[in-house]
Amino acid sequence: xxxxxxxxxxxxxxxxxxPFIRFLFGDELVVDGGLEEWTxxxxxxxxxxxxxxxxxxxxxxxxxxxxxxYAAKLATQINDRRGFGGYQKVTLETNKPHLVSAWIxxxxxxxxxxxxxxxxxxxxxxxxxxxxxxxxxxxxxEASGEPTVEDNWVYFELANETSGQVYFDDISLKRAxxxxxxxxxxxxxxxxxxxxxxxxxxxxxxKDWNIFLEDKTNLGKLGKLRLQFVGSDExxxxxxxxxxxxxxxxxxxxxxxxxxxxxxxEKELGSGQSPMDYYSSDWNPADLVWDIxxxxxKLDPTTSIYNEDIDYSSxxxxxxxxxxxxxxxxxxxxxxxxxxxxxxxAELTNSYIWVDGDGKFHFKRPIPPYAPGELIDFNRSNCIxxxxxxxxxxxxxxxxxxxxxxxxxxxxxxSYTAEDATSQSNYGIKEKIIENKVVWHSTSxxxxxxxDRVVDKNKQPLEVLSITATMVGYLLQxxxxxxxxxxxxxxxxxxxxxxxxxxxxxxxxxxxxxxxxISDEALVAFWLDDAYYGLLDQDYNPLY
Numbered sequence: 001x002x003x004x005x006x007x008x009x010x011x012x013x014x015x016x017x018x019p020f021i022r023f024l025f026g027d028e029l030v031v032d033g034g035l036e037e038w039t040x041x042x043x044x045x046x047x048x049x050x051x052x053x054x055x056x057x058x059x060x061x062x063x064x065x066x067x068x069x070y071a072a073k074l075a076t077q078i079n080d081r082r083g084f085g086g087y088q089k090v091t092l093e094t095n096k097p098h099l100v101s102a103w104i105x106x107x108x109x110x111x112x113x114x115x116x117x118x119x120x121x122x123x124x125x126x127x128x129x130x131x132x133x134x135x136x137x138x139x140x141x142e143a144s145g146e147p148t149v150e151d152n153w154v155y156f157e158l159a160n161e162t163s164g165q166v167y168f169d170d171i172s173l174k175r176a177x178x179x180x181x182x183x184x185x186x187x188x189x190x191x192x193x194x195x196x197x198x199x200x201x202x203x204x205x206x207k208d209w210n211i212f213l214e215d216k217t218n219l220g221k222l223g224k225l226r227l228q229f230v231g232s233d234e235x236x237x238x239x240x241x242x243x244x245x246x247x248x249x250x251x252x253x254x255x256x257x258x259x260x261x262x263x264x265x266e267k268e269l270g271s272g273q274s275p276m277d278y279y280s281s282d283w284n285p286a287d288l289v290w291d292i293x294x295x296x297x298k299l300d301p302t303t304s305i306y307n308e309d310i311d312y313s314s315x316x317x318x319x320x321x322x323x324x325x326x327x328x329x330x331x332x333x334x335x336x337x338x339x340x341x342x343x344x345x346a347e348l349t350n351s352y353i354w355v356d357g358d359g360k361f362h363f364k365r366p367i368p369p370y371a372p373g374e375l376i377d378f379n380r381s382n383c384i385x386x387x388x389x390x391x392x393x394x395x396x397x398x399x400x401x402x403x404x405x406x407x408x409x410x411x412x413x414x415s416y417t418a419e420d421a422t423s424q425s426n427y428g429i430k431e432k433i434i435e436n437k438v439v440w441h442s443t444s445x446x447x448x449x450x451x452d453r454v455v456d457k458n459k460q461p462l463e464v465l466s467i468t469a470t471m472v473g474y475l476l477q478x479x480x481x482x483x484x485x486x487x488x489x490x491x492x493x494x495x496x497x498x499x500x501x502x503x504x505x506x507x508x509x510x511x512x513x514x515x516x517x518i519s520d521e522a523l524v525a526f527w528l529d530d531a532y533y534g535l536l537d538q539d540y541n542p543l544y
Contacts, residue, residue, distance in 0.1 A: 001376075002236060002475045011229045012471045013382065018230045019471065021184065021506050023200065024099060025223040025243070026175045026211075029090050030154055033171040035072045043072070046086035046156075058086065066103040066138045066169035067306035074114075074158040075165035083115070083159030090118075090154055090173060092147050096208050099176035100127045101142035102156065105167040109134040112161025116141070116171050120152045131166075138169070140234075144176050175211075183254075184225070187239050187357075189478055189501035191346070193339050194259040194355045198225065198239045201254050209253045212246045219243055223257055224359075225506070227474065236474065238504060240359030261309075261355045264297045269333035269341060279330035279407065282442045285349050286319030286363070288329055289342060293361065297338055311362045318363035322349060325365075325453075328446040331439040332407050344439040350453055352478040364479035366497065376475065377493055378467055379485040384510060385468040386486045395430040396458035397423035402433075403447035405440040416444055418451035423459040462517040465496055473511025476501060482515060 004012075011019070032045035038060045042048070048058055057075050065071035074085055092098060102116035117128040127145035156168045183201030202209055212218050225239040241257040269292070270276030276296075278288060290310075293299045299309035306312075327349050333341060346353045351365040378386065397420045404413025412435070423430075432454060434441075441447040465484055467473075476482075476498050483493040496515035503512045 001477060001480050004236065004475065005234055008229070008234045008236070009472075009475065012474055019509065020228060020230065021238075022099075022176060022226045022228060022235075023202065023223060024174050024176050024226060026218065026221050029092065029098075029173040029175075030171055031088060033173075034068050034070075035169055035171070036068050036070050038070065043086055046088050048084075048086055050084035058084070061167060064105065064167050066105070068302075071105075071167045071169040072156065073165060073167050076112075076158060076161050077163055083157040085155060085157030085168075087153050087155045087157075090152050091150050092152050093175070093211070094148055094150055095146050095206065097144055097146050097176045098127065098173060099142055099144045100129050100154065100171075100173045101140065102129050102171045103138045103140055103169045104129075104131045104135075105138045105169075106131045106133070106135050106164070107167075108164040109166070110162045110164050112159055112164060114156075114158055114166040114168070116154070116156045116168065117143070118145070118147070118152050118154050118173065120147055120149050122149050123147055134164075138167075183252075184506045186503040186505050187225075188503055189354050189356070191343065191352075191354075191500070193265060193342055193353060194262050195239060196259055196262065197244075198241060198257045199254060200225070200257065201252050203251065204248070204253045205251045212243075212253075213248070219246065222260060223255070225357075227506070236357065237359070238357040238474070238506065240357065259355060260359045261361070264299070265337060265339035265342070267297065267338050268335045269296060269338060271335045275407075276333040277331075277407075279332055279405075279442075281330075282328040283330065284319055285322045285327050285329050285345050285351070286315060288331065289345055289353070289363075290315070292338055292341055299361075307360075309360055311356070311358075311360045314363045315361070318351065318365055321365045325349075325449045326443075326445045327449060328442045329439055330405070330442040333438065336438060341439065344436065348434070348436065348439055348441065348450060350450070350457070354478050356477065362477065364477070366479055366481065375481055375483050375495075376472060377483045377485055378469055378473075382472050383467055383469045385466075386484065386489070386491075387466040388463045388486075388489050388491070389466070390461050390463055392427060392461050394458060394464075395423065395427055395461060396432045396454055397427065398429055398431040399451040399454040400431065400433045400435075401441060401447040401451040401454075402435045403441040403444055405437055407437070410437075412440075414444060416447040416451050418448070418455040420455050420459040423455075427461075463494075463496075465515045465517070467513055467515065469511045469513070471509045471511070473501075473513060474504065476511065476513060481518065484515070 037044040041060050059073040061071045061073040100118050104114050106114050113130050113132045115128055115130045117125045119125050127143045129141040129143045158166050185199040187195050220242050223243055224237050227236045227238050241259045243255050244258045245256040247254040294301045300307045342353050353363055356362045399418045400415050402412040402415045480498045482496055484491050484496050485493050495518040497518055498515050500514040
């Protein structure tokens, strides 16, 4: 499930405030917005201003930071309305919307405010991202506006503060299109790994988007479609990609945007003459995918939540789940694309691998028992349509999984067979043979774990639910558990798992997705030793 605040979720569920889609486009206009380039305690790309060594200081901070390795710390012992901090000059397009943003941590505040803002002598401070209350963790702030002159200055500063300190990181300034969208295509999430393409139409009545005709290098630059609500700074990125083609017609412009990961996914691994081998040792599937994405796909190798290309939290959890299930794989690629490789690995581990709206790879492998918790219930109050289908053709009650393939001898070490006698008695034998010579299970334990779960998941006919939901569906990710209530079909908070998000329609706010009923193996009455729900919880009181 997408991680959002209660207020943002309430907006999605109840539509308290008006939603809008913002299009962010182009290169970063700030140099070293991450505040990473220092010589001693002096920033290389930023100028310092109003610094009085004894009472106000700007420091390089290598312990408290939002991303990468450093942040900037401002500390003061006097009150000065002028403020102090760092600045740099930028040249902007006039009368075009821009967005300034920053991550700010303000743990010690008395009277002041922390700003990341843009200034010129004509418009004064025309866009101010700010924090005016003390906080206990990094907080994102943004603001937008349009300059009327080209020469501008970006500041990060602490003003009106008497004795506090503040930290800045990841300062950004980009072109932004707000309330200019007049048309947009649908977006999907599925086993295809990426969303592929998105098409949008923008108003060009003010000639804002002639930038593609004026500078053809804008083709291929990154753009984001971002969902926000009026009156809120919180957002959800729904698509990230590069502009591939532009079509001007009258007072509007159409942009065709390609998922940012699609070119990398089309890269081939090895060839028939020179195979790419991953079979000298056993691989946790997550480590195998990491090596493919980082070493072959050249994605960000950062092993933290600040990785720009891989959602490190979901990857780490996936790796842990694969260890729990004893999954071990080997592989040999002879010209297969990275996309094909990821699809095979996902299939052989019953996992979900996809590029989400933030442009990052995400991972999920639900394993039983599933912890109880707050699930979204999809019903007639938040759905336009709930259809159900049942197909015996999807049954699998016998799975034969071969393991230990040797490319040199073209032979497997052995196989493991999982069966369910009750299902076979009721429906006949429905067999699936897993004999992949590109990616394969390397141990009998791994093959057993996979085959057992294939049968356990598919041993009985399970309802496939086709649901058209309102904006609350924006929260869904592949592999999410939900419940469904539909009196007409006898569904009463029935558990199901999201297997495909067919379309996210940003024009109507509707989300179409498919979910599959969760089989008996996933249903757990209680957890015996759970920190919150368990009977052995140390705070458990038998009187209540």
